[in-house]
Amino acid sequence: MENQNAIFNSAGFRRKFHYAGNDLGARLTEEGTEFRLWAPTAETVQLRLYASGHEGEPWQILPMTRLDKGVWFARVDQPLHGTYYDYQVTVEGVAQTTADPYARACGLNGTRSMVVDLRATDPAGWQEDKAPARQAEDIIYEVHVREFSWDKSGGFPAAYRGKYKAFTCPDTTLYGQGEKPTGLAYLRRLGVNYIQLMPVFDYGSVDEAAPDDSFNWGYDPVNYNVPEGSYSLDPADGALRIRELKEAIQSLHRQGFRVIMDVVYNHTYHRDSWLERTVPGYYYRHWPDGSWSDGSQCGNDLASERSMCAAYIRDSVLYWAEEYHMDGFRFDLMGLLDCDLMEQIRKALDQRYGRGEKLVFGEPWSAGPTACKRGTRLAGKKNLTSMDPEVGAFCDGVRDAVKGSVQHRESKGFVNSGAGKENQILASAAAWCPGGRRFHAAAPSQVITYLSCHDDLTLWDKLVMTLDPLKQYDARTPRVLRANRLAAAIAMTCQGRLFLLGGEEFGRTKQGRSDTHNDPIQLNRLDWQRAWENQDLVDYYRGLMALRKQLPALCDKSPRAAERILQTGIPFARCVTLLVDNAGSRWRQLYLVYNASGRAHTIDPDGEDWEVLADGESSFGWQNPRKDKSFTVQPGTALILGKASGD
Numbered sequence: 001m002e003n004q005n006a007i008f009n010s011a012g013f014r015r016k017f018h019y020a021g022n023d024l025g026a027r028l029t030e031e032g033t034e035f036r037l038w039a040p041t042a043e044t045v046q047l048r049l050y051a052s053g054h055e056g057e058p059w060q061i062l063p064m065t066r067l068d069k070g071v072w073f074a075r076v077d078q079p080l081h082g083t084y085y086d087y088q089v090t091v092e093g094v095a096q097t098t099a100d101p102y103a104r105a106c107g108l109n110g111t112r113s114m115v116v117d118l119r120a121t122d123p124a125g126w127q128e129d130k131a132p133a134r135q136a137e138d139i140i141y142e143v144h145v146r147e148f149s150w151d152k153s154g155g156f157p158a159a160y161r162g163k164y165k166a167f168t169c170p171d172t173t174l175y176g177q178g179e180k181p182t183g184l185a186y187l188r189r190l191g192v193n194y195i196q197l198m199p200v201f202d203y204g205s206v207d208e209a210a211p212d213d214s215f216n217w218g219y220d221p222v223n224y225n226v227p228e229g230s231y232s233l234d235p236a237d238g239a240l241r242i243r244e245l246k247e248a249i250q251s252l253h254r255q256g257f258r259v260i261m262d263v264v265y266n267h268t269y270h271r272d273s274w275l276e277r278t279v280p281g282y283y284y285r286h287w288p289d290g291s292w293s294d295g296s297q298c299g300n301d302l303a304s305e306r307s308m309c310a311a312y313i314r315d316s317v318l319y320w321a322e323e324y325h326m327d328g329f330r331f332d333l334m335g336l337l338d339c340d341l342m343e344q345i346r347k348a349l350d351q352r353y354g355r356g357e358k359l360v361f362g363e364p365w366s367a368g369p370t371a372c373k374r375g376t377r378l379a380g381k382k383n384l385t386s387m388d389p390e391v392g393a394f395c396d397g398v399r400d401a402v403k404g405s406v407q408h409r410e411s412k413g414f415v416n417s418g419a420g421k422e423n424q425i426l427a428s429a430a431a432w433c434p435g436g437r438r439f440h441a442a443a444p445s446q447v448i449t450y451l452s453c454h455d456d457l458t459l460w461d462k463l464v465m466t467l468d469p470l471k472q473y474d475a476r477t478p479r480v481l482r483a484n485r486l487a488a489a490i491a492m493t494c495q496g497r498l499f500l501l502g503g504e505e506f507g508r509t510k511q512g513r514s515d516t517h518n519d520p521i522q523l524n525r526l527d528w529q530r531a532w533e534n535q536d537l538v539d540y541y542r543g544l545m546a547l548r549k550q551l552p553a554l555c556d557k558s559p560r561a562a563e564r565i566l567q568t569g570i571p572f573a574r575c576v577t578l579l580v581d582n583a584g585s586r587w588r589q590l591y592l593v594y595n596a597s598g599r600a601h602t603i604d605p606d607g608e609d610w611e612v613l614a615d616g617e618s619s620f621g622w623q624n625p626r627k628d629k630s631f632t633v634q635p636g637t638a639l640i641l642g643k644a645s646g647d
């Protein structure tokens, strides 16, 4: 195995076999259909054609020809749109059946690939589809396709619940009663502008023949370049899921949202993947003793530092951007991928779409050590500042400082009685530029500011767990509501891009369970009734988002943004203040007070007039501001003041 690692890591292998063409997979041409597979270690490859995506024998078997660089080729003199296929690849005398790793369509459960005429999958108007204009701030809202529309309270048509199609419904209401907006109508009102879709590539943990029998988040890739089938109205129709996902994206764009795709290139569902069956050993990291590297704790790690693996990942990202009009990419366990690849992706997207136009960010960590080639720079926290400033990372510094570590359920942060968090909160406000003990960033463009995502406890559950001895997840406990508001006020006034778990703003609960990746949909679904029961909390988030977009000091993504923070203070334990230069807007300066303590704090910033933009009661103060020179900040609340530019 040491030998195999050495061969696949070698410059010689790369020189001999690196294929730079972008025509791998099945392509329709004027004359027919061409198939190309990169399989340099194969002795023979056969192409097998089927009428069905999941049953029956092949109607034709064709030997493939070996071309330069280890590419295998076959041509059929017919346009085969809708024909299913797989390969038989023989390496060292062992024949393996595999779907096409480069497939862009597949049959039920993705075990066979499908030849597809992509233009035939375009919904009407797709060529004109365009992302809405960028706003002053990027506010990312994370949803799972099935969770989003599954609950009856959402008022979606029965057939569309849990499907891509639900995103084509712009005006749903609570239980369909025609009054209280849910779904996209609710989100338009809320003010978020990016919808992040949890995995929509084809994954393996849900049986597409019986999608209602189980639930999964889908961090288990099978076909990287094909949409997941269980969200389609007919997973057996290889073209339909493509069209339906495009329809969803088109609708999201029309409703004013950009779309981010959650991508999981760090590992595959099985070690026995199409990549492994096609070129055994090449796409995965191994330790010198031959054992599989498992930094993902999902059984395997992709070897992103090898040139054809890097090209595979980069081309996959470009494909989703080009073919599906994705506006950004969130990389699962980015810390397992390498910096060179992330920068290659950044550069390629910038060249095609303009600098920074497509968002690129990820989790700057891994779940364990990984066996990458010596000298590989991994895209984890340690190397963040040396990467392109438009490669971003989830900031666990702010997440844990505000509400306590995700590692320990009882651990507390600034808003829920945790002690000694003041300096971390101040560092969070400056998006950890120039950095602190927990996190370093070169610019706020590298920082995803967030309190909760699909992993770990929801914000609400963390607050209940740490503040309510009775652990009443469904009660409206004033102490919990107050802490949630303060947490939101802090997050929404920290520099960096803003991100929230769908439903965080309505006190989403999973009844104290964390990492609910395969728990029932009944626990994971978005409960739109709860969204309206906690409308006061939703409104508090809504006001903060609208205010945020008016505050250039906080939206500034440049490396010098931290210089806008003119003064910071810690008047007493669990209370911090910030004076911020907000030049170029309606308010030339901001004064922020986060008072998590149990005592009121009276302030008189400079003896001049200030306007109350938001306080613990309302985040809409900025609409008709009250003016004064001194203010009392109630216990457990935030105060956001602005000094009018004319004053």
Ligand code: CA
Pocket: 109, 110, 202, 203, 204, 205, 206, 208, 222, 228, 229, 230
């Ligand atoms: Ca699937």
